[in-house]
Ligand code: ADP
Ligand code: MG
């Protein structure tokens with residue numbers, strides 16, 4: 122958002138202008154007061170010829186001097202501007218009266234008087250802004266009201282139409298916020314027993330989960346004014362501006378209570394003080410202090426609730442989370458399957474859906490999607506159906522949209538050479554067959570060798586049917602085997618193994634490391650948490666160095682254990698594929714011919730699921 126340039130009040134300019142006029146006029150008239158006349162150059166020449174010139178001073182084009190006799194007006198001092206000698210000669214030959222003006226003219230003279238003081242004023246303004254101080258002290262606050270103009274940009278939204286019905290899948294957060302709505306509706310009733318509502322509530326969760334939506338819904342439900350700002354708006358280059366904006370915002374809000382102040386991305390201004398040594402730190406500190414002061418200061422009986430949102434609560438200044446400030450945190454997390462169904466219901470309500478569309482199925486395809494992702498999905502599906510020229514949106518549009526969002530846009534134009542295509546086909550078929558062969562793994566939705574996005578040359582879409590919060594050791598080992606299926610198939614092909622498995626290997630290694638380091642699942646290393654989970658949101662902690670919590674010997678053991686798990690998983694995948702070599706060959710051939718195989722076509726390839734007994738006990742070296 123472009124900030125309007127802070128303006129000086131017009132009166133200030135008038136004062137300065139007047140000052141300069143007086144000074145300038147004074148100087149000009151001072152120059153004239155000695156009784157000096159401006160004469161044409163021709164006149165000067167004739168005085169010179171008559172020998173009447175007593176002395177002259179030449180500065181640039183201008184000649185000043187005195188005459189021996191007074192001129193008709195009584196002056197002896199004169200000034201004139203030189204005319205080039207040649208021209209003067211020919212002019213005087215013809216008896217023409219001639220004179221000149223200085224090259225700059227009167228305007229330049231005037232400017233030369235005005236520009237330097239203007240520069241001075243500029244410097245003064247800059248200095249007073251930079252050093253003015255937070256509380257608007259002295260000159261900064263008295264003469265120039267820079268902070269004020271901008272805070273007024275936050276206008277209250279008095280008629281918010283959003284209600285809790287527009288937000289789904291975050292029932293716990295809604296329940297907590299219901300209380301706030303009640304309070305805002307009937308503040309007197311709440312105060313009856315001396316209870317007071319929390320001043321500040323912090324909505325915490327990943328982007329797109331509906332934090333902004335929830336805050337608006339609270340205002341809509343309570344029917345109160347809604348002030349929406351962003352933490353970044355308070356962060357200014359000039360010290361004190363952000364603080365005065367905070368002050369003005371609360372002042373304004375007090376006038377319209379009951380109301381809600383919503384500060385999105387609170388982390389932009391509420392970063393722990395002294396956390397980063399970048400410029401503007403003073404400013405942020407002052408703004409934050411002002412916010413703290415405002416939250417402490419306002420009367421408990423005034424019905425103002427401050428809602429704030431962040432996806433990085435761990436970097437907030439601890440002072441912000443203290444009692445009486447944002448002491449209540451509401452987690453707004455990614456929705457689970459039933460939550461996704463409810464959110465889809467909201468976003469699909471206005472769309473024309475085909476008979477085969479089941480919210481249940483779409484929700485099953487989209488674990489991990491946020492509310493915003495689902496809203497995007499609904500729109501993508503509608504776009505696909507429209508492009509198809511269809512009457513209504515069919516299930517295929519939704520699966521298409523999911524694929525598009527998940528795996529990036531199809532790039533049909535990307536051409537693989539036949540040898541690469543064959544390797545990719547075996548690789549993907551390897552994943553699919555291993556998954557089919559191990560009972561209880563997530564079902565395969567689709568196998569494809571159509572290149573997608575930037576990295577993937579092909580893909581195997583394996584989607585969990587339920588959201589999982591716990592995973593067994595066995596399941597993790599199964600997952601690793603499926604991930605290794607690609608490399609296993611390439612190995613069986615007998616040619617060189619390819620770089621295509623890099624991503625699979627990275628994922629499998631993560632699982633193996635987790636099992637060994639965090640979940641105590643390796644018998645060799647015992648039930649010890651050798652490492653703890655990295656930071657919760659956006660991996661904040663991960664950026665910092667953490668002390669290692671094990672000895673060198675253990676480090677060696679860990680490496681060995683992780684490697685053994687990887688090798689076992691690969692061996693298991695190879696074992697499965699070797700037992701189904703013909704299915705692998707047929708499947709790869711099919712894939713090469715048709716490019717994509719759906720869930721229905723896969724079991725045909727592998728009629729007998731391999732039973733679990735044939736897989737070696739992973740982790741126990743045999
Ligand atoms: P956040 O502020 O958490 O980043 P938003 O509230 O801005 O997320 O959500 C963006 C959009 O995504 C909303 O306008 C809404 O259309 C959709 N959305 C997100 N979460 C939900 C939800 N829980 N229920 C319904 N719609 C949602
Ligand atoms: Mg938001």
Ligand code: ZN
Nearest residue numbers: 607621622625
């Ligand atoms: Zn792979």
